[in-house]
Structure formats: structure tokens, C-alpha cells
Amino acid sequence: MKSILKNFRVFAAEEDGVALTEYLILLGLLVGGVIATVGLAGESLDGAWSSWSTFWGGLPGPGGGGDTGGDTGGTGGTGGTGGTG
Template sequence: MKAFVANVSAFAREEDGVALSEYLVLLGLLVGGVIGAVTTAGGSLSTAWTNWSGWFLVLDDATPAG
């Protein structure tokens, strides 16, 4: 257990370890923001794509065959 505490303390003292920790926290926030944005806008995007596909199908049916 003392070895683990010593390793964690050494990691915290090193500047590289602190910078890595900060980057990992930033990465986690960015990933969480992207997931939240996709989840929030997902229903609207699904509806928009469905409406667009229906519009293209109507245009395709209205085109003369030849």
C-alpha cells in the first residue's frame, strides 16, 4: 500500500503528471459535451432527415420516366 501511495505522490509532484491529468479532465468534458449535444439534437435531426427523405421521394415520383 505504501508503494502505491508513493507512486501516486510522485505522479502528482511531476509536472507531466499534472498536465496529463488536466488534459484528461478537459478531454472528458469535451466528450461529455459532444455526447450531450448529439443526444439533445438527435430527435430533431432524425425528424429532419425523415422529412427530407420524404421530400426526395415525392420529387422522384413526380419526375417523368423517360
């Protein structure tokens, strides 16, 4: 137990240890704040993301819009010409 206390005192006496501890506390507070905010506003965020998804999904593509895929109707082939045999 004494060695743990001794190591803690040495760590606390160094400036690097104190600065690291401060940054870790700030990081923990920021992460906790983000988690709490997302947790409290989760339903609103879900609605906002769905709205954006619908908006972006309805825009035309880079080709200028319209349906460019699928069957175009075509003629289906030239048929046979018979033999000369």
C-alpha cells in the same frame, strides 16, 4: 497501499503528469458534452439528416439529369438473311 500512494505522489509532483491529467479531464468533459448534446437533440438531428438525404437524393447526377439507365427500346436484332446453299 503505501507503494500506490508513493507512486501517486511522484506522478502528481511531475509537471508532465499534471498536464496529462488536466488534458484528460478536459477531454472527458468535451466527450460528455458532445454525448449529452446529441442525446438531447437526437430527434431534431434525425429530422435534419432525413431532410438533407431527401434533398441530395433528388438532385440530378453529373451527367445532367434524367434517367440514363435501363432499356432504351432498341430494335432487338437484325433477323436472319437465309442461306445460299
